[in-house]
Amino acid sequence: MAFWRSKKEESPDKPTTDSASTEDGSAAQGGEATQGDGTGMFQRVRQGLQKTREVLGTDIRDLFKEDGRLVDDAFLSELFAKLVRTDMGGGPAGRIRDDIATRFRARKVQMEDVLESIRNQTRELLQQEHTELQFADKAPTVILVVGVNGSGKTTSIGKLANYIHNKLGRTVVLGAGDTFRAAAVEQLTVWAGRIGCEIVTGKPEADPASVAYQTVEKAVATGAEVAIIDTAGRLQTQTHLMSQLEKIRRVIGKPVEDAPHEVLLVLDATSGQNAISQAKGFSEVAGCTGIILAKLDGSAKGGVILPILEQFKLPVKFVGVGEGIEDLALFDSDAFSDALFTDA
Numbered sequence: 001m002a003f004w005r006s007k008k009e010e011s012p013d014k015p016t017t018d019s020a021s022t023e024d025g026s027a028a029q030g031g032e033a034t035q036g037d038g039t040g041m042f043q044r045v046r047q048g049l050q051k052t053r054e055v056l057g058t059d060i061r062d063l064f065k066e067d068g069r070l071v072d073d074a075f076l077s078e079l080f081a082k083l084v085r086t087d088m089g090g091g092p093a094g095r096i097r098d099d100i101a102t103r104f105r106a107r108k109v110q111m112e113d114v115l116e117s118i119r120n121q122t123r124e125l126l127q128q129e130h131t132e133l134q135f136a137d138k139a140p141t142v143i144l145v146v147g148v149n150g151s152g153k154t155t156s157i158g159k160l161a162n163y164i165h166n167k168l169g170r171t172v173v174l175g176a177g178d179t180f181r182a183a184a185v186e187q188l189t190v191w192a193g194r195i196g197c198e199i200v201t202g203k204p205e206a207d208p209a210s211v212a213y214q215t216v217e218k219a220v221a222t223g224a225e226v227a228i229i230d231t232a233g234r235l236q237t238q239t240h241l242m243s244q245l246e247k248i249r250r251v252i253g254k255p256v257e258d259a260p261h262e263v264l265l266v267l268d269a270t271s272g273q274n275a276i277s278q279a280k281g282f283s284e285v286a287g288c289t290g291i292i293l294a295k296l297d298g299s300a301k302g303g304v305i306l307p308i309l310e311q312f313k314l315p316v317k318f319v320g321v322g323e324g325i326e327d328l329a330l331f332d333s334d335a336f337s338d339a340l341f342t343d344a
């Protein structure tokens, strides 16, 4: 199931058949995931990673003012510093530096050799298992979406629902479980209208667990295949909110015994290491099964995905590359590393 693919696989002559490029995202109703949308999606991910690519490209080019560079300690530590600027963290940056040292020390290298090594190492570091969304054997599949305040949960749910409903052709019911924030309910209602899926909303400040329960009940009653439930932003230290999450998990297990099937943690790629460590404690308590890395387009630090993989030990299943309904991509390590380094 390739939602986007690497540049290598693109056919330059192929017209864009990307249903994702339609304004309202209404194309490709029903059926299996469309295969023709890879090129457009790859372009979108490339655009999303443009800032990181530019910073990295300029930084690496700066190392090569002369024709070729001798690989010595000075070069290696400059390279390390440039890599760390993408927020990839000391571990991955050190691994890339050491690989280049092993292969080229005391020799003159060209920029392309260095970029090739970086690309290969990154591709390896980005390899992950279980990146695909897990669907229950028996519908409905219940997906709970959690995260800290403002990380991009509601927007990501809209995009995810659009992907599941319009690209995978599986019927979706949304649950507006962020009852604290009226704007989140409104936003999700607008997305549901655009996607053409059902939504369950509670009264203002309704118990989020009851909205979650009704959402799953509705999915069962209407035979919908997937229920996606929004939750309010929270931190692990907010014990009442954490126990509320516990309650949500408990009640949705009543109509559908093994629910939730996925608990997706939305992380904001533009937030620093601090926010990421806050989310880490949270993800353990919430029993997260995967990550949506949102707002990659707004960041020059796309390398942040590497420490995230290392720290969370969870697969990054999707990346968010914009605010539009189509701006979500299934994660693909080859395509991601190409998007980071091609034309760097």
Ligand SMILES: Nc1nc2c(ncn2[C@@H]2O[C@H](COP(=O)(O)OP(=O)(O)OP(=O)(O)O)[C@@H](O)[C@H]2O)c(=O)[nH]1
Pocket: 147, 148, 149, 150, 151, 152, 153, 154, 155, 156, 178, 181, 184, 231, 232, 233, 234, 294, 295, 296, 297, 298, 319, 320, 321, 322, 323, 327
């Ligand atoms: N550029 C960009 N912006 C995004 C992306 N995802 C979300 N946003 C924006 O981030 C802001 C917060 O997104 P929301 O979806 O409201 O976040 P939330 O986690 O539901 O917020 P709370 O309910 O307050 O916790 C909004 O302005 C979104 O448009 C993305 O992938 N790229």
